[in-house]
Structures are given as structure tokens and as C-alpha cells.
Amino acid sequence: MSYDEQLAQRIRESLAELPDVAEKTMFKGLTFMVNDKMCISVRNDDIMCRLNPDLQEEVLSRNGTSEMIHNGRSMKGFIYVNKTVLKTKADLDYWINLSLEYNTVAKSAKKKK
Template sequence: MTDPVHPTSTGPGAQDVLAQRVRDLVPAGREVREVRMFGGLSFMVDERMAVAAGRDGSLLVRTDAGRHEELLGRGAQPATMGPDRPMGRGWLTVPAPLVDDDRELGFWIQVGIDSRDAPASP
């Protein structure tokens, strides 16, 4: 059996669809709070930002800066706050098509949750 695929990954309503999927996939027992920031809906897990659902269906992920290159190899892109404004190591954007699959989305959510114990990005 394969994970469900969510074809509404981009366009109107993409953020809402992604946000609901994030809610459904955050592991039970975690304190979760939603905050609007970074142009999206951020998910604070145990009081630290883990991921944010972007308006375009992309996912902003807080990561351990030491895993930056590894995670770029999975299709993530360096996160920016606009043209010529990189957010630095420890912040990645995962394009919407790469989180259409629940298994992949769950992986990225866990990366964001795991980052809470990582040192701050330089």
C-alpha cells in the first residue's frame, strides 16, 4: 500500500491543505501551536518552530545546520526571505511536489522537530 498523494499541492488553498496534513502528521503527545510568520503558517512544536506551510504549498523546515548538505540532496532548497536574502544554514524550503506524499511530508516534519536539539545556525 502506498501513501496517499495529495494532488492539490499548489494553487489556491494549497497552504490550507498542507497545514491540515501537517496537523495530522505531527506525532501524538507533542505540544503544537500555530503562528503566522515567514509568510506562512508556522508550527511550533514544544515551543520551537519546526515547519511552516507556505502559501504556494511549499514547506519551510528548520533543520540542524550540520545536515544542510544532506537534506539539499533530498530535493530541498536553501530558504530565502526574498530575492538575495538567504535565511542561512538550518533553514530549507521543500517544494510542494516533494511533500505530496505523506511519507515524505512526515520525514520533513520530523526533521523540523529534531532540529530543536540542534545548535543555532552560524
């Protein structure tokens, strides 16, 4: 598991006021679950944001972003943002807020039995 601990700490601080946040090791990094739903992850030098799939094309036009590819296919609603474009709190908060906004309507993953 490899992730930028300073970036993870910045996310922790941004989510600190929320009532239902948990951290899990997933996707070879650290994932922040909000309301029992995956919200944002840190992996290597990137954050992975879960956001409204309708915004995918728009956000991928921004610097430092790339689509998430899993098993050879693009995962709609999941994007990577490189830490090089997350220099300020406002830069990071933009992505966290997009992820939190979608979290309110996102479906929870099915619980494993």
C-alpha cells in the first residue's frame, strides 16, 4: 500500500467536521468512506474521486486529471487527480466537495456476507 501521507492528512482535515467518516485500506491506498459509501481515496500521488458520472467529461478537461481504468475499461464516475494540481486548500476542497456532493445520492456498495 503506497500513498502520500501528507495528502491523506489534508483530506482528513477537510473531512474532520463530518459525522460519519471512516478510513479503509482499498485500491492499494487509503479510502475515506462517508456515510458508509466510498467518497475519496489517496493512492500514490493521486486522489481518486467518486463523482457524478455526468460530470466526467467536464472534469477530465482539467489539468492533472485522468480517468480510472479497471480491467481495460473506463470507470464512469471515478477519476484521478494528481497532487501537483492540489497545491492549495481551495484546490483540494474543489474535488472533495464534488465527491461529497455525489455521496449524498450515490448508492452504497452491497455488503459482503
